[in-house]
Structures are given as C-alpha cells and as structure tokens.
Amino acid sequence: xxxxxxxxxxxxxxxxxxxxxxxxxxxxxxxxxxxxxxxxxxxxxxxxxxxxxxxxxxxxxxxxxxxxxxxxxxxxxxxxxxxxxxxxxxxxxxxxxxxxxxxxxxxxxxxxxxxxxxxxxxxxxxxxxxxxxxxxxxxxxxxxxxxxxxxxxxxxxxxxxxxxxxxxxxxxxxxxxxxxxxxxxxxxxxxxxxxxxxxxxxxxxxxxxxxxxxxxxxxxxxxxxxxxxxxxxxxxxxxxxxxxxxxxxxxxxxxxxxxxxxxxxxxxxxxxxxxxxxxxxxxxxxxxxxxxxxxxxxxxxxxxxxxxxxxxxxxxxxxxxxxxxxxxxxxxxxxxxxxxxxxxxxxxxxxxxxxxxxxxxxxxxxxxxxxxxxxxxxxxxxxxxxxxxxxxxxxxxxxxxxxxxxxxxxxxxxxxxxxxxxxxxxxxxxxxxxxxxxxxxxxxxxxxxxxxxxxxxxxxxxxxxxxxxxxxxxxxxxxxxxxxxxxxxxxxxxxxxxxxxxxxxxxxxxxxxxxxxxxxxxxxxxxxxxxxxxxxxxxxxxxxxxxxxxxxxxxxxxxxxxxxxxxxxxxxxxxxxxxxxxxxxxxxxxxxxxxxxxxxxxxxxxxxxxxxxxxxxxxxxxxxxxxxxxxxxxxxxxxxxxxxx
Amino acid sequence: xxxxxxxxxxxxxxxxxxxxxxxxxxxxxxxxxxxxxxxxxxxxxxxxxxxxxxxxxxxxxxxxxxxxxxxxxxxxxxxxxxxxxxxxxxxxxxxxxxxxxxxxxxxxxxxxxxxxxxxxxxxxxxxxxxxxxxxxxxxxxxxxxxxxxxxxxxxxxxxxxxxxxxxxxxxxxxxxxxxxxxxxxxxxxxxxxxxxxxxxxxxxxxxxxxxxxxxxxxxxxxxxxxxxxxxxxxxxxxxxxxxxxxxxxxxxxxxxxxxxxxxxxxxxxxxxxxxxxxxxxxxxxxxxxxxxxxxxxxxxxxxxxxxxxxxxxxxxxxx
Numbered sequence: 001x002x003x004x005x006x007x008x009x010x011x012x013x014x015x016x017x018x019x020x021x022x023x024x025x026x027x028x029x030x031x032x033x034x035x036x037x038x039x040x041x042x043x044x045x046x047x048x049x050x051x052x053x054x055x056x057x058x059x060x061x062x063x064x065x066x067x068x069x070x071x072x073x074x075x076x077x078x079x080x081x082x083x084x085x086x087x088x089x090x091x092x093x094x095x096x097x098x099x100x101x102x103x104x105x106x107x108x109x110x111x112x113x114x115x116x117x118x119x120x121x122x123x124x125x126x127x128x129x130x131x132x133x134x135x136x137x138x139x140x141x142x143x144x145x146x147x148x149x150x151x152x153x154x155x156x157x158x159x160x161x162x163x164x165x166x167x168x169x170x171x172x173x174x175x176x177x178x179x180x181x182x183x184x185x186x187x188x189x190x191x192x193x194x195x196x197x198x199x200x201x202x203x204x205x206x207x208x209x210x211x212x213x214x215x216x217x218x219x220x221x222x223x224x225x226x227x228x229x230x231x232x233x234x235x236x237x238x239x240x241x242x243x244x245x246x247x248x249x250x251x252x253x254x255x256x257x258x259x260x261x262x263x264x265x266x267x268x269x270x271x272x273x274x275x276x277x278x279x280x281x282x283x284x285x286x287x288x289x290x291x292x293x294x295x296x297x298x299x300x301x302x303x304x305x306x307x308x309x310x311x312x313x314x315x316x317x318x319x320x321x322x323x324x325x326x327x328x329x330x331x332x333x334x335x336x337x338x339x340x341x342x343x344x345x346x347x348x349x350x351x352x353x354x355x356x357x358x359x360x361x362x363x364x365x366x367x368x369x370x371x372x373x374x375x376x377x378x379x380x381x382x383x384x385x386x387x388x389x390x391x392x393x394x395x396x397x398x399x400x401x402x403x404x405x406x407x408x409x410x411x412x413x414x415x416x417x418x419x420x421x422x423x424x425x426x427x428x429x430x431x432x433x434x435x436x437x438x439x440x441x442x443x444x445x446x447x448x449x450x451x452x453x454x455x456x457x458x459x460x461x462x463x464x465x466x467x468x469x470x471x472x473x474x475x476x477x478x479x480x481x482x483x484x485x486x487x488x489x490x491x492x493x494x495x496x497x498x499x500x501x502x503x504x505x506x507x508x509x510x511x512x513x514x515x516x517x518x519x520x521x522x523x524x525x526x527x528x529x530x531x532x533x534x535x536x537x538x539x540x541x542x543x544x545x546x547x548x549x550x551x552x553x554x555x556x557x558x559x560x561x562x563x564x565x566x567x568x569x570x571x572x573x574x575x576x577x578x579x580x581x582x583x584x585x586x587x588x589x590x591x592x593x594x595x596x597x598x599x600x601x602x603x604x605x606x607x608x609x610x611x612x613x614x615x616x617x618x619x620x621x622x623x624x625x626x627x628x629x630x631x632x633x634x635x636x637x638x639x640x641x642x643x644x645x
Numbered sequence: 646x647x648x649x650x651x652x653x654x655x656x657x658x659x660x661x662x663x664x665x666x667x668x669x670x671x672x673x674x675x676x677x678x679x680x681x682x683x684x685x686x687x688x689x690x691x692x693x694x695x696x697x698x699x700x701x702x703x704x705x706x707x708x709x710x711x712x713x714x715x716x717x718x719x720x721x722x723x724x725x726x727x728x729x730x731x732x733x734x735x736x737x738x739x740x741x742x743x744x745x746x747x748x749x750x751x752x753x754x755x756x757x758x759x760x761x762x763x764x765x766x767x768x769x770x771x772x773x774x775x776x777x778x779x780x781x782x783x784x785x786x787x788x789x790x791x792x793x794x795x796x797x798x799x800x801x802x803x804x805x806x807x808x809x810x811x812x813x814x815x816x817x818x819x820x821x822x823x824x825x826x827x828x829x830x831x832x833x834x835x836x837x838x839x840x841x842x843x844x845x846x847x848x849x850x851x852x853x854x855x856x857x858x859x860x861x862x863x864x865x866x867x868x869x870x871x872x873x874x875x876x877x878x879x880x881x882x883x884x885x886x887x888x889x890x891x892x893x894x895x896x897x898x899x900x901x902x903x904x905x906x907x908x909x910x911x912x913x914x915x916x917x918x919x920x921x922x923x924x925x926x927x928x929x930x931x932x933x934x935x936x937x938x939x940x941x942x943x944x945x946x947x948x949x950x951x952x953x954x955x956x957x958x959x960x961x962x963x964x
Contacts, residue, residue, distance in 0.1 A: 139708050139709065144799050144801040146801075146805045150806050224830065225828070225830045226902075238902050239906075243828045243907055257830055258832075
C-alpha cells in the first residue's frame with residue numbers, strides 16, 4: 001500500500017535508494033580495488049621472501065655438496081695416486097657424507113690403465129655399508145651417458161636430470177658430475193668425470209614444506225623443464241612444464257616455463273592447471289644447478305579475507321538498504337498519514353462542512369505548521385463564509401434597494417413616448433441607459449405654457465447612488481424652478497444656488513436647459529458646462545449649439561448664467577446628449593467621438609425622434625461591439641414638426 | 646560361387662587353427678612408447694587371442710638391441726628399421742621382412758636456429774649427435790651425400806647434450822626426440838630441421854622381422870602375427886585416447902618417464918608415417934622401390950657389401 005505508484009514514500013525511496021546504491025557501489029568499488037592492490041603488493045613481497053628463502057636453503061646444501069667432488073677433482077689433478085689411494089678417497093667421500101648415496105670416478109678409455117677400455121669404480125651406500133663396483137662394460141658404455149658426456153662436452157660440472165634410484169624405490173636422485181683433467185706437457189687434457197649421487201628427498205621435503213594457504217604450493221623444475229617436485233606426484237619426472245602446457249593447451253604456462261628455465265625471476269598472474277581459478281606465481285632460479293623454484297598462490301584463497309569481508313559488507317549494505325527502505329516507508333507513512341486526513345478534510349470543506357475533524361498533531365515540524373495553518377484556515381474560512389453570508393445578504397438588500405432607486409429614478413424622468421401624442425407640432429424622444437444600476441444622467445421635458453416646451457439634459461459627476469440622488473435633487477429643483485416666464489438663465493441660477501447649499505461632497509452637474517416656443521421656433525437656452533447640443537437642419541446641415549463656456553452647476557455662485565437664443569425651423573431636429581455618447585469606447589479604448597457622432601446624426605434627416613435615438617444607439621452599438629459601457633448614455637431628440645403661427 | 650569359396654576358405658582356415666593357441670615371443674626395437682601402440686592394443690583388445698596367438702612382448706633399448714635377440718633366438722619376431730635389417734642381413738644374420746609398418750622416414754637433423762644453420766652445407770665442421778645404439782645408417786648417408794665433414798658425437802639416448810649446447814646438431818625421430826626438444830622449452834620457430842624424407846632419403850623404417858628359419862618353421866604363425874599386429878595398429882589409430890592410456894600404463898609399469906602430451910604426439914606422428922597419405926601401398930607391404938632405394942643408399946655409404954635380393958628378403962608381403 002505504501003509503495004503505490006506516485007506516493008511520496010515511493011518517490012522518497014526511489015531517490016534515496018538510488019543515491020545510496022550509487023554511493024555504496026562507488027565506495028565499495030574503490031575499497032575493493034585498493035584493498036586488492038594492497039593485498040597483491042604484500043603477496044608479492046611475501047612470495048618473493050618465501051621463494052628466495054627456500055632457494056637459499058636448497059642452494060646452501062647443494063653448494064656444500066658440490067664442493068666434495070670438486071675437491072676430489074683437485075686432488076686427482078694435482079697429486080699422484082694409484083688404485084688403492086683412489087678407492088680410499090672415494091670410500092671416504094661416501095662414508096663421511098650422508099647425503100651422498102654413491103660416487104664414481106670414470107676415466108676416459110685406456111687413460112687410467114693402458115689395457116683397460118672401461119675404468120669407472122663406483123662406491124655406493126647400502127644400509128650402513130659401502131659397496132664397490134666397476135660400472136663400465138660393453139652393455140653399459142658409460143662414455144655415452146649424460147652424466148659423463150654432458151660435462152665432458154660442455155666442460156663444466158653438470159647436474160643430471162633427476163631420476164629415481166636404480167633399486168626401483170621411490171627415492172629421487174640426481175647425479176652431480178665434475179670433469180677432471182690431466183696436464184701433460186703443459187697441455188690440459190680431459191681425463192674423466194667424478195660423480196656423486198645425491199638423494200634429493202630432503203629437497204622434496206623442503207619444497208613441499210612450503211605451504212601457501214590450503215591449496216598453494218611450491219614446485220621445482222629442472223633446467224629442461226622437468227617437474228622435479230610437485231604436490232601432484234604423478235607429474236614428477238614424467239612431465240615437463242611444457243608437456244603440461246601442451247596437454248592442457250595452456251600457452252601461458254609454456255611462456256612461464258621458458259622464463260623459468262632461462263633463469264629469470266618474476267611474479268606473474270596465471271592459471272595453474274591444478275586449480276579451477278587463477279593464481280599468482282613467484283619464481284626464482286637455483287643458481288647452483290639452473291633449476292627453478294615456483295611458488296603458487298591460489299587467487300581465491302589469496303583474496304579469501306577480502307572476499308569474506310566483501311560478503312559481510314555486501315550483506316550489511318543489503319540489509320542496511322532494506323532497513324532504510326522500511327524506515328523511509330515508516331517515516332513517509334507517518335508524514336503522509338495526516339496529509340491523507342487533510343486531503344479528506346479538504347474534500348469535506350469543499351462541500352461546505354467546516355466541522356471536519358483534523359488529525360491530532362502535536363509536533364512542531366512542517367506537518368505541525370501545516371496543521372496549525374489548516375486549522376487557522378478552517379477557522380478563517382468559517383468566519384469568512386459567515387461574513388460572506390452576511391455581506392451577501394447586505395448586498396442583496398442594497399441591490400434590491402438600488403433596483404428600487406433605479407425604478408424611482410426612472411420614475412422621475414418622463415418615460416412615456418410619444419409624450420405628446422395629441423400634438424402635431426412636436427415630436428420628442430429621449431433615452432437614458434445607465435452604466436450601473438443607477439446613473440447620474442438626467443433629462444426632462446414639460447410644457448411651461450401651452451406653446452412653450454421646456455427641455456433639459458444633465459450629467460452628474462460620479463456614478464451610482466450618490467449621483468442618482470444628486471440627479472433626483474436636480475430634477476426636483478428643475479421642476480420647481482421652471483415656472484412660467486422664468487428665463488432659462490434664471491432657472492439655472494436658482495437650481496445652482498439650491499444645489500450649492502449642503503453640497504459637502506463637492507458633486508456637480510453639467511446641465512443644458514432650453515425652452516422652445518412652438519409659435520416662433522425660437523429656443524431660449526442656457527448651458528451650464530454641458531456638451532453642446534446639435535441642430536440637424538431640415539437641409540441636412542449640422543449646427544453645434546455653441547455658447548460661452550459656463551461652469552457646471554453646484555460648484556460656485558459667482559456670476560449669473562445667461563440665456564441665449566436660437567431659432568429652429570420646421571423640420572429641424574435638436575439633439576441633446578451627455579458625454580456617455582461621444583466618449584463611448586470600443587474594446588481597444590477608442591472613443592466614438594464627435595466625428596462619428598455627427599456622421600450618425602446626418603442619417604437622421606427623415607427619421608422621427610424615436611427612430612433617431614434608435615439609429616444613434618444602433619451606430620453606437622456597432623462601434624463598441626459589446627464593450628462594457630463605462631458611462632451613462634443619455635440622448636434627447638426634439639423634432640420640430642410645425643410652427644404654430 | 647566365388648564368394649562361397651572365399652568363405653569356405655576362411656572357415657577352413659579358422660577351424661584348422663582354432664584348437665591350437667601358438668606362443669609368440671616378440672621384441673620391439675626400443676623402450677615402451679606409443680610407437681609400439683599397435684602391439685599393445687592387439688594384446689589389450691584380444692586381437693592376438695582372436696588369431697590364436699599368445700604373444701609375449703619384450704622391449705629392448707639403448708643397452709641391448711633387437712637384432713641380437715633375434716640372432717640368439719631369444720625371440721621369434723622383432724621390430725626393426727629397414728636399414729638396420731638390411732645391414733644385419735649383409736652381416737650374415739639372415740633376417741627376413743614379414744611385414745612393413747612404416748612407409749616413410751621420420752628421421753631428421755635438428756639444430757638451433759641461432760647457430761646460423763640454413764642449408765645442409767652449413768653443418769660442415771659442427772658437432773653432430775648420432776645415436777650409438779643403432780638407427781644411424783640414414784643420418785650417415787645424409788652426411789655422405791652432402792660431403793659433410795662433421796664431428797660425430799655418439800649419444801646414448803637423450804637430447805640433454807643438445808639442449809645444453811654440447812652439440813650443434815642432433816639426430817632425432819620426428820615422433821620422439823624432436824617433440825622432447827619442444828617439450829624442454831624450445832619453440833619450433835627456434836629450430837632448423839632437415840627431414841631426411843625431404844632429401845631423397847625417404848626410407849621406410851619400422852618393420853617386423855624374423856630369421857628365415859623361424860619363418861619357414863611356421864609361416865602361418867608369422868602371417869597371423871603380422872595380420873593381428875596390423876589390426877592392432879588400426880585399432881590404435883582409431884582409438885587414440887584409449888591407446889595413449891594403455892601406452893602410459895605400460896610405460897609407468899616399467900618406471901619409464903611418461904606423459905600424455907608426448908605419447909599423444911608420438912601416436913599421431915606414427916599414424917602419419919604408417920598410413921603415409923598419398924603413397925600407394927598394400928597394408929603391411931614393403932615396396933620393392935623402397936627396398937631398392939635402401940639397398941642403394943646402404944651400398945653408397947658402404948654400410949653393406951652383400952646385397953639381398955628382394956625375394957630373399959621379403960617372405961610375406963602382407964594385406
């Protein structure tokens with residue numbers, strides 16, 4: 001369950017274990033490599049010591065032995081002797097030297113006695129007695145045997161290849177042959193060979209006493225590669241190192257053998273034929289007879305300590321990793337269990353249930369912090385939702401009130417069109433589209449006398465409820481101040497003064513008021529900071545109803561507003577509007593502006609007032625393409641159809 | 646009809662000899678080794694027994710040789726080199742060939758390459774080891790044909806003197822001493838070889854011989870012995886591993902140093918010279934051309950003065 005895909009425990013385990021394994025492999029690899037090299041170095045040193053010590057031991061004994069026939073040769077070469085003296089000397093040699101099994105003095109044909117072709121007395125030990133025999137006879141022509149012929153022809157003492165003793169016993173022997181010479185007329189002439197037969201059992205014992213671990217061993221080969229001693233007895237005297245190499249198809253062994261018989265020393269890696277595994281060999285020559293000693297170290301035993309340590313370390317590492325895995329799983333579970341509860345709680349909270357129970361956490365770690373934050377969030381969310389409920393109900397209340405305000409506002413401006421259906425002289429239409437629920441724009445129209453139509457348009461600074469209230473006040477004031485015979489300038493003055501009072505919020509309203517005399521077509525008007533209305537002449541000409549710039553209402557009462565006059569002809573249209581029209585913007589914040597507005601107005605010539613406002617709103621809609629309306633849009637179109645003369 | 650007669654003959658042949666087991670004494674011309682594997686296998690596998698022969702096999706060596714055993718009638722039959730046999734015949738030991746085993750010469754001179762020897766002429770003035778115990782006729786012929794003045798060193802049997810540089814050149818058998826040299830640590834590419842077979846001296850070697858009177862006393866026994874021996878060799882060549890085991894066992898019984906690598910080599914080379922691929926001959930046959938060439942060589946080297954006629958020398962040319 002813990003190690004499901006994508007859980008925190010799985011991810012943690014994956015990363016930590018990967019890093020741990022890489023680190024372990026690296027550390028372990030380096031450790032193994034360095035240890036192995038250290039072991040190998042010490043093994044080489046050790047191998048060298050063992051080999052050289054053994055070689056020295058053997059050589060010391062052989063050296064001492066080789067002096068005996070050499071001394072005898074010196075005696076024979078430098079003194080006169082007869083048969084009796086010769087036998088005495090030989091007997092002494094055999095008697096006094098236990099390691100010597102037998103000794104021969106073999107002469108060249110006819111050189112000891114003129115009538116004797118063969119002359120080779122041989123003394124040998126049997127039990128404790130010394131026996132005598134003559135070696136030479138037609139069946140045993142000693143002159144042609146290695147022990148005689150080799151030292152004679154190479155002019156050097158010679159150790160024969162080892163052999164088993166004649167008696168057929170398993171005693172390993174070797175004959176050491178020393179040539180001796182006769183000096184006649186100052187000329188050195190080969191005279192014969194002195195031999196000693198040496199029992200090599202002691203040598204075999206020395207070599208086989210070299211024990212290297214369980215299966216390591218030492219072996220000795222002769223000058224021609226013959227195995228002299230080896231733990232495998234069947235090799236001795238039967239095999240050469242080269243015949244073994246051939247039988248086991250072991251080319252390296254042949255090369256090793258060649259190095260050994262050349263008298264070289266070395267330390268080499270190789271596969272001994274008696275092992276399944278590789279080993280190391282140190283070899284060194286025996287100077288005295290050119291044989292060579294090899295000491296073999298089995299690799300598996302050499303590194304046995306290291307292997308054991310390796311296995312121990314690997315086991316520790318393996319179990320360590322398992323324990324680590326379990327610890328990660330435990331910790332991850334401990335860490336993530338609260339998270340699961342949090343997740344469940346969050347789902348509950350999502351459904352609006354704030355009474356969920358959070359896990360009990362008393363630690364001061366991140367999970368503790370999370371718990372506290374979650375608790376805090378829960379409380380805050382609870383309060384927030386409570387507040388939200390209250391706010392929402394308040395807002396709903398306000399919205400409902402605003403809706404009522406809007407209705408009241410709309411109720412304050414004339415909304416029945418056509419307003420004067422019975423009249424044939426005038427056609428009027430107005431629209432007000434507030435940007436928000438309630439707006440600050442206003443318009444109004446009414447007759448103050450039978451033939452005098454008063455109309456007005458205005459725009460309160462700001463928007464919303466304050467603006468709408470201000471607008472309501474303005475309309476109320478307009479209604480009360482626009483009385484018979486009052487000039488537009490006077491009306492505006494009156495309204496302005498009334499507005500200034502108690503205008504602590506510094507709101508203001510731009511305002512245009514006109515009174516059209518339907519008998520003359522004359523229009524008296526006053527503009528308090530409002531956009532100039534347009535007159536669309538019947539001819540199609542557009543005239544801007546200019547006036548001196550005047551201050552908007554509700555700000556100052558410095559100078560009275562004055563009344564201006566203009567005259568409309570039959571068929572002329574007077575178009576009043578607020579800046580919500582010309583400042584209406586499209587999605588790129590480009591305003592509708594006066595040029596487009598005038599173009600739109602030009603299209604109104606044959607249209608009545610209601611279609612005129614519709615046409616302009618249509619053009620406006622085409623331009624803004626549904627972009628959010630930022631200001632109230634208000635228009636009032638007065639179409640003078642007829643002058644009542 | 647012809648086949649029926651043949652079978653009848655065989656049956657009669659078998660019946661007439663079935664009852665009587667004949668005793669044979671035989672001597673090889675050297676110490677136990679794979680060269681004589683055919684005799685061993687004929688004994689081991691009961692081939693001689695099948696031919697109603699009870700063979701007592703003895704080995705000679707460097708100290709005493711086979712021809713003397715024949716002469717002294719110590720044995721009925723003996724193996725021998727062709728050249729040795731003709732020389733003996735010339736010396737009035739009237740030996741006859743009853744079966745030829747080898748069809749090629751396996752003898753060669755070996756020298757170390759580092760002595761600068763390349764051609765036969767380079768041997769002039771050098772120390773040449775030649776066996777003291779026989780088999781020396783062809784090496785001498787080689788020296789004679791090339792007019793080589795060398796210092797002959799008679800050697801008993803080993804190659805030690807050559808290995809230790811006591812000799813410049815050594816006579817060897819391809820199947821024996823040559824391989825011993827390799828197995829003493831000298832590589833083939835460090836050696837120069839003069840195979841006598843490459844120098845118009847390709848004379849067959851091992852054959853089975855007996856005194857003429859021995860043969861005439863019981864020609865059938867001689868024939869059976871040769872046929873059984875040929876069968877023994879055939880078995881040996883077809884079962885090398887088993888044969889080498891037998892050879893090693895025999896050698897060890899006689900306390901002779903032996904190893905598998907060397908005996909395997911020897912058996913393979915013996916097979917090469919006995920089967921002589923590319924040469925036309927009947928099994929066990931000594932070709933008259935080989936005989937004539939041998940006689941000529943021995944005459945040229947003055948090893949013989951009296952020449953046997955082919956039909957005086959060959960009494961049973963096997964198959």
